[in-house]
Amino acid sequence: MSQLVSGETGVFAIIVTYHATPAHLLRLTSSLAGQVDTIIVVDNGSANLAALRLLVEHDPRIVLIALARNRGIAFAQNAGIEHARKAGARYLIYFDQDSVITDEFVKPLQAAFVSLSATHKVALVAPIFKDEKNGFFYPLICLNRYGTRRKIIPVGDETAPIPVSIAISSGTFTSMAVMDQVGGMRNELFIDYVDIEWCLRAVNAGYALFAIPAVCMLHSIGDSSIPFLKWRLVIHSEWRRYYRIRNGFWLLRMPHVPMLLAMREVLINIVHQGVLLLTQKNRKLQLKHFLRGVRDGLRGIGAA
Structure with missing residues (x-):
């Protein structure tokens, strides 16, 4: 050193x-x-x-x-x-x-x-x-x-x-x-x-x-967000949403991550994605990356 x-x-x-x-x-x-x-x-x-x-x-x-x-x-x-x-x-x-x-x-x-x-x-x-x-x-x-x-x-x-x-x-x-x-x-x-x-x-x-x-x-949360109830949901690209969805499911597999926290993240991510699918123009891409994220998350594809 x-x-x-x-x-x-x-x-x-x-x-x-x-x-x-x-x-x-x-x-x-x-x-x-x-x-x-x-x-x-x-x-x-x-x-x-x-x-x-x-x-x-x-x-x-x-x-x-x-x-x-x-x-x-x-x-x-x-x-x-x-x-x-x-x-x-x-x-x-x-x-x-x-x-x-x-x-x-x-x-x-x-x-x-x-x-x-x-x-x-x-x-x-x-x-x-x-x-x-x-x-x-x-x-x-x-x-x-x-x-x-x-x-x-x-x-x-x-x-x-x-x-x-x-x-x-x-x-x-x-x-x-x-x-x-x-x-x-x-x-x-x-x-x-x-x-x-x-x-x-x-x-x-x-x-x-x-x-x-x-x-x-x-x-600052920036301008790329939409109101939802009392929150503002950040709008990310489809590929970024993939990692958010996939990694949320991966948290469920990690023993050092409290189960309730992991479950909360999965639920919030799904609700967030649902709002984006209803409000954004790129619905097909959003849906494609969402489904891929769920699949890879549940299967642990790519996880160490």
Whole structure:
């Protein structure tokens, strides 16, 4: 393992890109400048790779790993983790290509992780999320061993870390030691439930997860959504819906995933798909990918 020099923190950021908007990526890498030692950008076979390469090639802090094709977020994160491991990273922080952070984002997460690790077996710490358009905080989720959910809605003035059971990957901070113990992401999941499965695997191994209210990340559901009762349902492509449906069924096969949680995800995915079939123009493609997802999910096709 390489030795850190004075001033280095041992923190490596991993950003997975797929047809990223160069301006969004530049915004993120600029915000990370000075907050981490190295930024690893793993591109998943983007058509605009040349533009992304021009964006990062003159910055010695950025390493670009260009995959020949889209291998999924799990594979890309694992590629970034392996590069960071070989480079001597102590800590990791993950981001999406369009994440928006402040210039004082990483340090408080690192401080919280180190502090909590003195008294707990910590898998990760995560920011809280605030809706960029409407200003509300997204709920934090705690699960009991059966999978019953308890929501915690931040109000914005909390100071103490909040125990949680799952966290989305963007903005989460962990250590290489934890990754070595819990293991990497499951490549076969490709995209959906990658972060949730990892969190539940860590919890099953006796680790704790915490949300840090002092660190907030803006998030927006975007315009590609439709209202349904009191919720808004995100509209994804047909192939993305395939993975959502298939992986939901796969959760039922994983012993570390609480049964009620897995069953809830399967039911919600089916209802969500039903709404899309009733409202979207590409009904045939939606139905085709839905049925394929159900088939592969029930048969465990592609599962490890």
